[in-house]
Amino acid sequence: MSIKLTNVVKRYDSKLAVDQVSLNIQKGEIFGLLGPNGAGKSTIIKMIMGLLKPNNGEIEVQGLDIKKNSIEIKRLLGMVPQDIAIYESLTARENVAYFGSLYGLRGKKLKEAVDEALVYTGLLDKKKEKPKKFSGGMKRRLNIACAIVHKPEIIIMDEPTVGIDPQSRNHILESIKELNRRGATIIYSSHYMEEVEVLCHRVGIIDHGRLMGIGTKEELKSQMNQDQIILIEASDIRFNVIDEIKKLQGIINVSLKENTIEIITKNAQQVIHDVLFVMGKENTLIRKFSLQEPNLESVFLTLTGRKLRD
Numbered sequence: 001m002s003i004k005l006t007n008v009v010k011r012y013d014s015k016l017a018v019d020q021v022s023l024n025i026q027k028g029e030i031f032g033l034l035g036p037n038g039a040g041k042s043t044i045i046k047m048i049m050g051l052l053k054p055n056n057g058e059i060e061v062q063g064l065d066i067k068k069n070s071i072e073i074k075r076l077l078g079m080v081p082q083d084i085a086i087y088e089s090l091t092a093r094e095n096v097a098y099f100g101s102l103y104g105l106r107g108k109k110l111k112e113a114v115d116e117a118l119v120y121t122g123l124l125d126k127k128k129e130k131p132k133k134f135s136g137g138m139k140r141r142l143n144i145a146c147a148i149v150h151k152p153e154i155i156i157m158d159e160p161t162v163g164i165d166p167q168s169r170n171h172i173l174e175s176i177k178e179l180n181r182r183g184a185t186i187i188y189s190s191h192y193m194e195e196v197e198v199l200c201h202r203v204g205i206i207d208h209g210r211l212m213g214i215g216t217k218e219e220l221k222s223q224m225n226q227d228q229i230i231l232i233e234a235s236d237i238r239f240n241v242i243d244e245i246k247k248l249q250g251i252i253n254v255s256l257k258e259n260t261i262e263i264i265t266k267n268a269q270q271v272i273h274d275v276l277f278v279m280g281k282e283n284t285l286i287r288k289f290s291l292q293e294p295n296l297e298s299v300f301l302t303l304t305g306r307k308l309r310d
């Protein structure tokens with residue numbers, strides 16, 4: 001286990017920002033914290049980093065209690081904050097070197113680590129430039145270089161792709177995958193469904209400070225127990241085709257609208273062969289076939305009662 005939160009609560013004055021959150025993040029995974037603005041993502045991250053104290057509950061990082069071992073834990077962690085934190089008056093290289101020196105790197109080791117972090121983030125050729133001239137995406141990449149220079153085992157990124165150009169965005173997503181392949185555990189917060197869907201092994205859905213669901217995408221989708229819809233556009237649909245499909249096992253409803261048969265089922269994969277067999281037997285000419293599966297967007301909608309970008 002990399003990180004364990006147990007019944008964590010955080011209040012800002014009277015505002016309850018994190019409400020009894022318990023979750024485990026496993027070693028070697030990319031874990032997504034998905035939630036809309038104000039959900040509590042940054043507050044959770046700051047508590048894991050030891051930058052904020054929870055009002056209640058326990059946080060452990062690799063078996064160490066955050067209250068007792070905050071210095072050791074800081075060495076294990078690297079954080080890319082939501083608001084970029086770099087020094088505009090230092091060059092790119094000096095920025096990364098500064099963060100490396102905070103972790104005790106010196107001399108040749110420091111130089112090598114800095115170069116490696118700059119190569120990693122695609123900034124080596126910019127190392128002598130000051131970030132004043134950088135685009136938002138380049139600044140973000142520099143911030144990532146600062147966070148990984150001491151080779152942390154756990155890297156936490158708080159919405160690192162907000163407001164940056166697509167090229168930097170892809171670069172960041174690819175470098176996260178590569179860091180993970182090399183063994184780092186990643187926590188990635190975002191309100192972009194598609195990013196979390198392609199990047200993360202497991203996802204925690206946060207809304208109003210509460211953990212509404214957790215699991216792999218497949219687990220979350222199957223927990224939904226949602227109906228799936230099969231749409232088949234065809235010509236020469238005889239009425240007994242509809243009747244025969246209705247009789248198949250696993251079918252909830254079948255209807256015909258113009259040339260399209262709409263089949264509602266809990267498990268499309270299970271019924272589809274039987275449906276096609278019936279249609280084949282009746283010589284129905286199939287023109288178009290589609291399956292509407294639930295995605296994380298519909299999971300979120302079901303769990304929270306609202307759309308992610310309301």
Ligand SMILES: Nc1ncnc2c1ncn2[C@@H]1O[C@H](COP(=O)(O)OP(=O)(O)OP(=O)(O)O)[C@@H](O)[C@H]1O
Pocket residue numbers: 012015016017035036037038039040041042043044082191
């Ligand atoms: N320093 C603070 N003082 C008072 N309230 C705060 C403070 N920081 C955050 N909050 C409130 O706590 C709640 C959770 O905020 P948090 O920043 O953790 O959300 P978030 O999920 O990171 O949102 P975003 O996607 O906008 O970054 C919000 O209602 C926010 O207004």
Ligand SMILES: [Mg+2]
Pocket residue numbers: 041042043082158
């Ligand atoms: Mg935030």
